[in-house]
Amino acid sequence: MPENTARFGIGVSNAVRDIDQTMEIVAVADEAGLDHFSVSDHPYVGRMLDAYSLVGVALGRTRRISGMVNVSNLPTRPAPMLARAVTSLSALTGGRVVLGLGAGGSWDDIARLGFPRLSGAEAVRAFEEAFGLIRSLTGGGDPVSFDGEFYRLDRVDPAPVAAPPIWTGSVGAKSLAVTGRQADGWIPGHAADWLSTRYRESRPIIDEAARAAGRDPRAVATVYNLPGRISPTPLAATRDAEGRWLGGSVEQWVSELTGAVLEHGAGGFTYFPVGDVPIERASALWAQEIAPGVREALAEH
Template identity: 40%
Template sequence: MTDYRREIRFGVFPTPNADSVERIMDIVALADRTGLDVVGIQDHPYQRRFLDTWSLLATVLARTERVHAFPDVANLPLRPPAMLAKAAASLDVLSGGRLELGLGAGGFRDAIGAMDGPVRDPAQAASALVEAIQVIRRMWSAERAVRFDGSAYRLAGVRPGPPPAHPIALWLGVLGPRLLAELGRSADGWIPSSSYVPPEALPAKHAVIDEAAAAAGRAPSEIRRIYNVFGSITPAPRGFLHGPVDQWVDELTELAVEYGMDTFVFGTEHDDLDQFHRWTEEVVPATRAAVAAHRT
């Protein structure tokens, strides 16, 4: 059993389809109006049906007042880290401190290569992500000029800025032991998805993060654990994350107090607006109360 006892947070994961702008904005407005914490936007620039994630994030932040937004997760090979840091800091300033940064090493290598991005093998992609974390941190720093000489990225005295409006959280969407350990040493959060990492796989990955965090002098509880949860709220049980509200509350509470997750970002098939209403109005408040009751 693992409960890092972090505040429980909730969000939504609308699909960035270019033909569904009104639906996306309805979902985002609902999240903002009902007091959710985050909006996550996936980043697949090679997907022809998708809007550009950073353009959409800017629009989401411009049309909301309190909810935070983040790329879930940014495609590093197609987003050079110095420019990624600049874009993130700029949106953070423009939104009054409501941008967080999710970052991934980049899957779908052939599609990345088709857009003239670097085609890296898994080891190269991992090394590039480790370097990118350093570049981004330094581009948000107060250094006079940043120099960096890595295998994937090089900076030759660039002046960082503007500084973000708040300390932007750097969350990694990673799965392998090398990058999970790097996360424990240097990042602020972990973003797995229920479709790739089922609950039974979470403890072993937490252990890698926690061991590296402790070795670096960090408390494992400093690291946020964000879970993209994909499913449906249905009248009758149909399996994990597919069932009635009570089932969702039980499963999310277990994920929080036994499996260590603290932030739940909900996505559902076809971006059914009724599903998002049920999430925000029924599942979220009941889960907050259940976790609080369990902890006391």
């Protein structure tokens, strides 16, 4: 990602009851020029739409915006089939997809779906194995055979489509190291931002692992899940007593995010509306005023 630029996305609901609202928000975001929309992946929750089904339909109704699952629940989406899903979406949309990848969580729920329960160490090893396997099934070329700890392929044809960017939701030290070695982006957990302890303690692990693998740490962008209120007038305090971002006016958002990019190297933001402003209105303000305002400010530096 070029210096002093950032990606801007919007988080949307994948609840069955919110279909109309979600499609409206994605359409507005697409028209306004946002970079991506993001949906969660909880396939064990009946009231939620399947994340990849939602992404596919939404991408089919848009022209420019990319879609991503934030992040794909790898234990319930075996890597070869996940590779097929994202390369198919990429081929159908001209490359408008980002692969969000997670090692897994909520293991009781995963097991209820009939998938094997992995230990933490096993899940991280399967996570890292998935990167190479997914990428091997992209870009065309000869059939792929693979004999790993968790996956085995026998002469499988790769898709004639480039691999999408892969962003992770890594939290633990071993998973963070995988991100440094393998990923294109990292989404800090628990909506931690650039001033958080989580970021300060986690990002050096990514950077060290990247350097050890011969990579430039800057190749792994930090893209923040960022909830917050957009208020009609400036707030007296934009952060709480613990330093967590609360939000503010459009101008306060623009100032804060511009500083995050220029002073802390933020690579992007996925906004999640909270507060008393209707979700559709907050999403439109983000797409039509805040993101363009930050881009304009960054272009001046």
